[in-house]
Amino acid sequence: MSSALAANDIILREGYPADHVFLLCSGQAKVLTSSSDGRLLILRTAYAGEILGLEAVLGTSAYCVTTQASSPCTVISLAREDFLSIMEAYPQVSQSALQTLARDFSCAVLAARRLALSPSAAGKLACALLDWTQAHQPGESRAQEHLPIRFPAHVTQEELGSISGLSRETVCRVIAQFRREGLIHPNRRYITLVDPDRLEGLYCERPHPTPGVPDSATGSAPSQTPSERSSQQASGG
Amino acid sequence: MSSALAANDIILREGYPADHVFLLCSGQAKVLTSSSDGRLLILRTAYAGEILGLEAVLGTSAYCVTTQASSPCTVISLAREDFLSIMEAYPQVSQSALQTLARDFSCAVLAARRLALSPSAAGKLACALLDWTQAHQPGESRAQEHLPIRFPAHVTQEELGSISGLSRETVCRVIAQFRREGLIHPNRRYITLVDPDRLEGLYCERPHPTPGVPDSATGSAPSQTPSERSSQQASGG
DNA sequence: CGATCGTTTGATCGAGCTCAAGTACTGTGG
DNA sequence: CCACAGTACTTGAGCTCGATCAAACGATCG
CATH class of the missing domain: 1.10.10.10 (Winged helix-like DNA-binding domain superfamily/Winged helix DNA-binding domain)
Structure with missing residues (x-):
């Protein structure tokens, strides 16, 4: 259940069946994705205390990123079904998982942003x-x-x-x-x-409070979101 | 609480305070991120039934993507605190949110993958x-x-x-x-x-069952994950 | 039938990749 | 303390690919 890993060891591999989540107990790991010709995209560094492989266990059946120890690590693996039943039993675990996934998503979006924009x-x-x-x-x-x-x-x-x-x-x-x-x-x-x-x-073209999405068809004030104009109806474009 | 939006209207804007989630009741919306010079990166299309803005309400305090109606839409906005208490009361909502976030994450990773690799x-x-x-x-x-x-x-x-x-x-x-x-x-x-x-x-260099992550320092079989060698100890690198 | 939007194709140019050579720093062992 | 090896960093030269600019073409709609 618990493993000691050396630097550069693979904790989980993209494309493989998502049968476990991994708790990183000590050390650091790179979260990355790779192409078959060896090129890498490093998304972030995971630190001790983080749970790895969440997105795959909850969603699709395969990991979508690879996690590789960047220093000697200790990890605890938890079978998918066990983890799911733990989440069911302890709502706090679900809440924590939600926050982790939200952060992972933001991180991936930032990576895509800077690559594309x-x-x-x-x-x-x-x-x-x-x-x-x-x-x-x-x-x-x-x-x-x-x-x-x-x-x-x-x-x-x-x-x-x-x-x-x-x-x-x-x-x-x-x-x-x-x-x-x-x-x-x-x-x-x-x-x-x-x-x-x-x-x-x-x-940088980073997300500012006033980003540059065109408001071509929207005649109303750009800063308004639906929540702020609940009674108004948008003018048909 | 409920709004009718025209095509190209903005549902939520990256960088803005994440005070609401939005339930897309009808129509379709583009999930995108933009730079200040008007370039766009479209991550995916959201369809009726999806909840938008999850990642921001749960994690950081600002939306990290923009969502723009691509056809006339109906959305229901839900205040952050209300949504959080609903999630607390109904575990099923949390589970659904987890799956949504997992899919969103996978989608963002795929976008970053193809952009970089x-x-x-x-x-x-x-x-x-x-x-x-x-x-x-x-x-x-x-x-x-x-x-x-x-x-x-x-x-x-x-x-x-x-x-x-x-x-x-x-x-x-x-x-x-x-x-x-x-x-x-x-x-x-x-x-x-x-x-x-x-x-x-x-x-394509897409995530295959046998991706090209180098196993330079790992002497063991590349296909093994820690879950498969729980009793073994990795040889110190 | 004209206006508008989307598509198609060509020509040019430059940013960044590749290849290649050389330098600086780190750690190890004598 | 020095020699050596290995790794990371630096810099240059050439070239390729895709962006940009420009100009038609085509379809759809009022």
């Missing part, structure tokens, strides 16, 4: 750095976002490439460019984001 | 067509995947571009190429995928 390599990398640091920020230090941010340790440029959808070499070139522009300060250990706000403003 | 425009479009038809297949006709598939109606090439991360013109060119190769049969109304399997084999 960032027009340049610099944009992709900037978004990746900002998304990554925000997602892995311990605690709720979202308010002091304008302060310098340390990028988590031991992420190679190759991994950065797999996060942002760029080649190793391009990652290197963009990092050099950001350094020249004073936006980041790469040490051997950390990449310090000197001015996250400026980085975001210059290169 | 498909090496060519043809690959991106082929994956998009296949993902889209599978996700929107009514019922469980997954078994007869080798039969021709009709692509859902009224998806313009521009929308196909926003689904696959390509420009309109490139979508057109790739469609022409697929037609020349006998892979698809585009009518004015439908695109018929003549041979989905061949299309997938030629152009």
